[in-house]
Amino acid sequence: MAPSPVAAPPHVHALLKDLHARSLEEESHLPSPMPLRCTPEFDDIMKDKFIALDQDKCEFVYQMLRAIGAKTVVEAGTSFGVSTIYLALAVTQNTAGSSPGKVIATENEPDKANKAIEHWSQAGDSVKSVIDLRLGDLRETLKKDLGIVDFLLLDIWIPLALPALKLVQPSMRPGAVIVVDNTTDNSLSYADLFAYTDAPGSGFRRLAMPYSGGLEFMVYHPDN
Numbered sequence: 735m736a737p738s739p740v741a742a743p744p745h746v747h748a749l750l751k752d753l754h755a756r757s758l759e760e761e762s763h764l765p766s767p768m769p770l771r772c773t774p775e776f777d778d779i780m781k782d783k784f785i786a787l788d789q790d791k792c793e794f795v796y797q798m799l800r801a802i803g804a805k806t807v808v809e810a811g812t813s814f815g816v817s818t819i820y821l822a823l824a825v826t827q828n829t830a831g832s833s834p835g836k837v838i839a840t841e842n843e844p845d846k847a848n849k850a851i852e853h854w855s856q857a858g859d860s861v862k863s864v865i866d867l868r869l870g871d872l873r874e875t876l877k878k879d880l881g882i883v884d885f886l887l888l889d890i891w892i893p894l895a896l897p898a899l900k901l902v903q904p905s906m907r908p909g910a911v912i913v914v915d916n917t918t919d920n921s922l923s924y925a926d927l928f929a930y931t932d933a934p935g936s937g938f939r940r941l942a943m944p945y946s947g948g949l950e951f952m953v954y955h956p957d958n
């Protein structure tokens with residue numbers, strides 16, 4: 735097996751391995767079928783659950799952020815902060831020797847946000863120091879101070895994906911990349927997002943990648 739593409743100290747690799755394992759273990763115990771997303775029943779089940787982005791998807795995102803030199807990144811949906819660690823590692827490495835970058839993380843469950851802060855502290859200052867955690871509903875917290883955004887991760891309850899994209903869009907640089915999780919398995923639920931991005935002249939181009947459940951890779955070119 736190829737070595738991990740993620741440049742990180744051994745204790746961070748060990749932490750990520752442990753967090754991914756705990757997330758998978760929890761996911762295996764979720765009730766089936768699940769209540770509809772964004773209902774009180776759904777929120778109640780999910781309020782203390784990891785639901786981290788799969789490790790192979792996190793590694794892809796990290797590798798892609800290094801390739802595009804992303805310095806300002808927005809994460810819609812942070813939970814216990816697992817994917818955020820990959821984003822922060824890439825941004826820290828992309829900005830070495832220049833002005834610092836930032837990863838804007840969003841979470842509306844205070845207990846989850848506290849767990850995320852714990853995990854970032856365990857990862858170390860080079861991870862923690864670039865993260866701007868915005869606690870609360872992302873439909874409010876992403877309204878301002880985004881900077882010029884290179885990358886947006888949409889790992890959020892599906893009905894919030896389009897509102898998040900619309901909030902970040904005015905701050906996206908030409909060529910900004912957007913990654914959306916579980917798009918193939920949930921293509922019907924993502925109908926509003928895809929109607930928006932596929933509309934003529936939207937500026938978005940998308941491609942579904944064959945990760946588990948599908949991972950949408952979008953690029954924003956507002957002028958062509």
Ligand SMILES: C[S@@+](CC[C@H](N)C(=O)[O-])C[C@H]1O[C@@H](n2cnc3c(N)ncnc32)[C@H](O)[C@@H]1O
Nearest residue numbers: 785786787811812813816817841842871872889
């Ligand atoms: C799929 S999880 C994110 C997992 C995370 N990206 C990771 O890989 O570790 C989605 C998160 O979005 C949070 N969330 C749901 N609605 C939200 C809202 N309106 N504003 C901010 N966060 C929200 C949920 O509490 C949940 O923790």
